[in-house]
Amino acid sequence: MSVEAGTDPLNPIDNETPWVARQIAEYVATDGEKPTFRGGAPLLLLTTKGRKSGVWRRTCLIYAEDAGRVLLVASLGGAPKHPVWYLNLQANPEVYLQVGARRFRAIARTATADEKPPLWDRVVGVYSDYADYQLKTDRQIPVVILDPVDD
Template identity: 50%
Template sequence: MTADEKILNSPTGWVAEHIRRYVDTDGRQGHHRWGVTTLLLTTRGRRSGKLRRTALIYGLDDNRYIVVGSNGGSSHHPSWYLNLLANPEARVQVAAEHVIATARTATGDERERLWRMMTDLWPDYGRYLSKTSRQIPVVILQPNTDTGQPPRR
């Protein structure tokens, strides 16, 4: 990911507007929304190779960002998650902070713990789960940094 590559924002109107405001204000508008915190996730399209950006609710676990691939309870995974499976390197913006992170899907007991944490933050995840037969992925975004400092909230 290079700074001069064009980034395509989510094609969903309200998400694209959220992203625009977030980017234009360095997260002063959009980082806190709906009573939770949100981040911007940029992935590389698994088929197109283009950079794609979306906004997601996130939680913190130590120095890692946690996001959920709920897709509103759809029967299929969100594109951003499929992109991360193909290429786990992502760009993450939290407020004005930008980091490169490596993504992995949580499994086992770790997944269960993080799922509970995220449903405590956003109870609708439980409702989304009841709408689908797929396991909704919980994704860990580990910043590629040696500072050891936790991310900002």
């Protein structure tokens, strides 16, 4: 018996944006060895539960690491609004990650104002365009901390 796509975090619906869908497919096919983003920025797969739909969805994002935690930036390229994945994890902080061949569950939270400066420096060090994205928008771009959960 098959599980309907999106009803289970292990069988999510993939981001349908064509270039993101290609990244996800290549990531899954190579266990995370490919692709990387511009400038060699590392990528992971993030699966979140929809805040309205309850559907599990997966996207491909740049990440950084800090003391065993995973860091994400909710930039949306400097758009005036937050990305949907960020809104979803605010409502449902339990997420699923694939980093390379490693798959695990994590709990997401937004870095506090006190925590953010050194974390921001770390993520900008991985992908410098984030600094430009912040200049393009009036909103404060969040840094998300993902703490792995031991199962």
